[in-house]
Amino acid sequence: MAGSEILARPVRLTDEVTRIIAERIASGVLSPGQQMPSEKELGETFGVSRAVVREAISRLKHDGLIEVRQGVRAFVSANPGGQVFRLEAPGGVDLAALFDLRICTEARAAELAAAHRRSDDLRRMADALAGMKSPVLESDDKVSADAAFHAAIAAASANGYFARLVEFLGEALRAAIGTARRNSARLPGMSALVQTEHEAIFAAIERGEAAQAGQAMTVHLSNARDRLGLAEKTPAG
Amino acid sequence: MAGSEILARPVRLTDEVTRIIAERIASGVLSPGQQMPSEKELGETFGVSRAVVREAISRLKHDGLIEVRQGVRAFVSANPGGQVFRLEAPGGVDLAALFDLRICTEARAAELAAAHRRSDDLRRMADALAGMKSPVLESDDKVSADAAFHAAIAAASANGYFARLVEFLGEALRAAIGTARRNSARLPGMSALVQTEHEAIFAAIERGEAAQAGQAMTVHLSNARDRLGLAEKTPAG
DNA sequence: CATATCTTCTTGTCTGACAAGAAAGAAGAC
DNA sequence: GTCTTCTTTCTTGTCAGACAAGAAGATATG
Incomplete structure (x- = not known):
């Protein structure tokens, strides 16, 4: 965890990590079928512990954005976003x-x-x-x-x-x-x-x-x- | 696809805990606004570690079913199910x-x-x-x-x-x-x-x-x- | 070449620890 | 007695380490 502090503190770390990974999937930085970094690597990248990464991964898996295979890694789902319709309206509902x-x-x-x-x-x-x-x-x-x-x-x-x-x-x-x-x-x-x-x-x-x-x-x-x-x-x- | 998973698959503890708590919320055993058991209590109830409970809680919070307040506990959301529309089709998609x-x-x-x-x-x-x-x-x-x-x-x-x-x-x-x-x-x-x-x-x-x-x-x-x-x-x- | 074993990496789970935040109770001031 | 403040305690948030389970590649063996 040497030095790379890219996350602001007041937010929940899990929320931030989840959001960033989900954005990378949605924007195509991580393409469907692609193998994701390991939990250890993700933790080092974001400067957080493995527990935080696991909670974020757990959410994304629950949402169907990724598929996790024990012993291997997580893979971006073939149809990201094809399982959950989220009404998220942070700036208020229309x-x-x-x-x-x-x-x-x-x-x-x-x-x-x-x-x-x-x-x-x-x-x-x-x-x-x-x-x-x-x-x-x-x-x-x-x-x-x-x-x-x-x-x-x-x-x-x-x-x-x-x-x-x-x-x-x-x-x-x-x-x-x-x-x-x-x-x-x-x-x-x-x-x-x-x-x-x-x-x-x-x-x-x-x-x-x-x-x-x-x-x-x-x-x-x-x-x-x-x-x-x-x-x-x-x-x- | 669902038919090809007749093989005995390992049950992920987090999936089970998430499913059970979500069912209790949906069925009204846990009513909106109600204070949930602490992570420690939930872990003892289900016989799992706090890490597993936390991943389940994390998913439910992400889905808007519960709201967690640090220092206090988690509360069942006022409108459970009002944020996420999930296409889950047990037994295949129609x-x-x-x-x-x-x-x-x-x-x-x-x-x-x-x-x-x-x-x-x-x-x-x-x-x-x-x-x-x-x-x-x-x-x-x-x-x-x-x-x-x-x-x-x-x-x-x-x-x-x-x-x-x-x-x-x-x-x-x-x-x-x-x-x-x-x-x-x-x-x-x-x-x-x-x-x-x-x-x-x-x-x-x-x-x-x-x-x-x-x-x-x-x-x-x-x-x-x-x-x-x-x-x-x-x-x- | 084919096969079995070993090593290594990764996820799944458990345990313990400490910080941060909140609520309830205790102690003191008026 | 009432108010304020402090302390204790509980709970969540985060970290660290450990080990089991599963999978893939490397290696030894036939």
């Missing part, structure tokens, strides 16, 4: 852009749900709808019911990827909205209009009318975006 | 389902691209088109040119999330297709028909006709799915 992605995804999920709906799917949607309609529940419970409604639709799409992506985007947006306007304003919440939109979606899915279900979902989420005061990013298509 | 998601995403990206296109976006699309048309390039180069064409469209959407998701899904599908039919069959590849489809997409985007661009992209990717022999997941009846 809520409007994220909403666009959600609208697109959930609209298609609603179409698929209308085509593949089954009785238990419909029952879960109906249960969630009833949960939002009930006047006795707390606000948090209604948010959960709203999430359950959208999750039920996504699950009915019979496509696990849609289900997981819808859940992912919903959670990400809820978290982003929560931090963006923490206590600053009441959530627009479950007004009668929202309930009407939800029921329109449910009715279309129940009737098996894919196009109408997708359209109803698009309307609902577009309105939700507007209710949050977010500008429309896309002149209508 | 290519048809993944294609559905890609079609939906790229179709919308094409619509947005038609609405937001700029001259440099169009130039990159044209360059990629020319690359695929050239008869002198190798097959790999044409695959890269195809990826560049789709990436240029996604970039033109003026929505970074679409750009990254399109890239992510494209890489994941290429990797999955590559492992599914490794050397078993030539990629259907850059036939004249594919070129025609690409040019239809480009023309619609160039003219700024969003609906037509989305439709052309849907047709193109649906055909691509059919050329791979994948059944349509959505019976329209």
Whole structure:
């Protein structure tokens, strides 16, 4: 560790090493299939201990960026970035852009749900709808019911990827909205209009009318975006 | 690929510990905001050293599932799963389902691209088109040119999330297709028909006709799915 | 030449140690 | 009694060394 101190101290060393290696892979400095330096060499390069390097390597392996073979070394994965979609937005989340992605995804999920709906799917949607309609529940419970409604639709799409992506985007947006306007304003919440939109979606899915279900979902989420005061990013298509 | 790993493989302790803790978070055994056991306690619980626990903790922190505070402990994140979308497919990737998601995403990206296109976006699309048309390039180069064409469209959407998701899904599908039919069959590849489809997409985007661009992209990717022999997941009846 | 063994390198895991940061309790000042 | 400050203790962050397990190349052996 003679002298080569290229890392600033206040950050966590593991974070820095992870970031640098990931950048080198993304930028092509380390090309797919290429053999990486050994943990010992990496430690000497960055001026850190092997434990730090191992934690960074562990993360990158978990993300699918590299493949480690005991006794040999680590190799840059054949398709780096092909396993994990990370929403990292260090400078803040672009809520409007994220909403666009959600609208697109959930609209298609609603179409698929209308085509593949089954009785238990419909029952879960109906249960969630009833949960939002009930006047006795707390606000948090209604948010959960709203999430359950959208999750039920996504699950009915019979496509696990849609289900997981819808859940992912919903959670990400809820978290982003929560931090963006923490206590600053009441959530627009479950007004009668929202309930009407939800029921329109449910009715279309129940009737098996894919196009109408997708359209109803698009309307609902577009309105939700507007209710949050977010500008429309896309002149209508 | 997953089928060829029936051999008894050594279990990495870090993988096991990571999986168990992640499951406990996902299943609610560890609820958001809750304080986790210390590294020492976790190590004693699982019967592993602190180094193994630390690598697992490091991964979970990287995934946003937990937040670690030096001197205190780790806490389950407020929105676990809200940062990383993982394509993990135990039992193999469902290519048809993944294609559905890609079609939906790229179709919308094409619509947005038609609405937001700029001259440099169009130039990159044209360059990629020319690359695929050239008869002198190798097959790999044409695959890269195809990826560049789709990436240029996604970039033109003026929505970074679409750009990254399109890239992510494209890489994941290429990797999955590559492992599914490794050397078993030539990629259907850059036939004249594919070129025609690409040019239809480009023309619609160039003219700024969003609906037509989305439709052309849907047709193109649906055909691509059919050329791979994948059944349509959505019976329209 | 073919094969078995050995050496060496690398990753996987364990152990112990110390620094840095934070919280709880103890001690003193008012 | 209450407030402030110090100390102790716990926890994470980092380092160092050690050994087992696995793999590749070198070497000895037939």
